[in-house]
Structure formats: structure tokens, C-alpha cells
Amino acid sequence: MTTSPGSEDAQAPTADEIDDLARRAQAGDRDALEDLLAAVRPRALSVCRGVLPHSADAEDACQEALLNVAGKIGSWGGRGRFTTWLHVVALNSARSTYRRLKNQAFASDVLPAERPDPRTTSVIAGTRLDLLEAMETLEREHPQMVEPLLLRDVYGLPYEEIAALLGAPTGTVKAQIHHGRKLVRPLLRGDA
Known part of the structure; x- marks a missing residue:
């Protein structure tokens, strides 16, 4: 991979490198999973920010997306790019976070006229x-x-x-x- 820990000038990994990390993570390599999550976090956060403009909400959704990636890495079929699969996972996490926040807002004491x-x-x-x-x-x-x-x-x-x-x-x-x-x-x- 082209990134090295602690390097200020580290480049983002290529799509091929991310796919390789994902395959290794699917095979049970815990270090590859950690490297994969670190490599795709900026991309997942970007997707979440595209849906949730408030930074804290986007961060929450990104964290949920990364947990989903870690827990469901086996469901990536390997036919397409891992980053495409990641987009869907992050998008679903952002939408789930939005729904949760919306439900919390409607369950609060806010009067309908104030919404x-x-x-x-x-x-x-x-x-x-x-x-x-x-x-x-x-x-x-x-x-x-x-x-x-x-x-x-x-x-x-x-x-x-x-x-x-x-x-x-x-x-x-x-x-x-x-x-x-x-x-x-x-x-x-x-x-x-």
C-alpha cells in the first residue's frame, strides 16, 4: 500500500489496494481489516457528509458505516469495486442516522408549529x-x-x-x- 503510518505525505491507497485489503480482511486477516477501515474512512465520511451536513451527525453515520463494514465484510461479493459496496453501506448508514435523528426530533417536546x-x-x-x-x-x-x-x-x-x-x-x-x-x-x- 502507498500509505505509511505517520507519514505526512501519505497518498490514499488505490482502488486495487483497497480491493486487496478487503479480500484479505474477508479471509480473516485482522490487520488487513484495520488497514482497510483506516483507508476507507475518509471516503465513508464524505458519503455521509453528502447526506448529513452537520459534522457530528456525519461522524456518527460514518462510525456506523465502518462498524457495518467490519461486521459484514463477508457480504461484499468481490464482483465490483469494494469502494462501490462501501458507498452503499455508508449511504444506508447516513439514511439510518437521519431517520433516527428525525424520530428523536418528533418524539421531543417541540411543538408542531416550531418544526x-x-x-x-x-x-x-x-x-x-x-x-x-x-x-x-x-x-x-x-x-x-x-x-x-x-x-x-x-x-x-x-x-x-x-x-x-x-x-x-x-x-x-x-x-x-x-x-x-x-x-x-x-x-x-x-x-x-
Whole structure:
């Protein structure tokens, strides 16, 4: 690997190096797992920050994602890049953290009139609350469309990579994304 502990000028490991660490970690190499978690933490945090703009929330989601990676490393199939699988794990952790925080907020003593409108709050505060609310709505009605839509439109993964990750034909993934966009668009504009 091109990184060395304590090196100020250490470079991030390449995708091939990360895949190699992941394979070794799957085989039970604890040191490889530790190195893998350290190598992918910045990427996982970046994904979480893309969904949760408050640093402490993103850090919590990143920690959850890394725990999930450590506990579920065996579920990475090895067909695609480990970093693509990591995106999904981190994205799911961020969404889970958002749901938990949302439920805590609604369970608190905040009066309904004091709760901010997510559509206006997102514009003012620069958060992604409107997107997260739209994804929550889409997930209730069409759960199969959420993951492909987020991977394509938020994280910019290519259709082929999403298809490989989800184990679905590329045409199916494209159709899910197209239909998901049509359903989410009015939610983001506040037409719903």
C-alpha cells in the first residue's frame, strides 16, 4: 500500500489496494481489516457528509458505516469495486442516522408549529432535508428505486457499476432511476 503510518505525505491507497485489503480482511486477516477501515474512512465520511451536513451527525453515520463494514465484510461479493459496496453501506448508514435523528426530533417536546419546513430549511441552511424526505416517501411506496436513484443522482456512479452492485440488468436500473426521478421531482418542488 502507498500509505505509511505517520507519514505526512501519505497518498490514499488505490482502488486495487483497497480491493486487496478487503479480500484479505474477508479471509480473516485482522490487520488487513484495520488497514482497510483506516483507508476507507475518509471516503465513508464524505458519503455521509453528502447526506448529513452537520459534522457530528456525519461522524456518527460514518462510525456506523465502518462498524457495518467490519461486521459484514463477508457480504461484499468481490464482483465490483469494494469502494462501490462501501458507498452503499455508508449511504444506508447516513439514511439510518437521519431517520433516527428525525424520530428523536418528533418524539421531543417541540411543538408542531416550531418544526421547520424541510423544503424551506434546506434552501436556507443548505441541507439535504428535502432530498431525504423525498427518499423516505419514495422508499415507502417504491423501495427498489431508492438505492439506484441515490447512487446515480447523488453519487454519480455509472449505470453499469450500479447494475453490477445491485445484481440487476443495466436496463432495469436505468428504468428504476428514470421512474424514481419522475416520482421524486414533485416532492422536491413541494408539489406533493
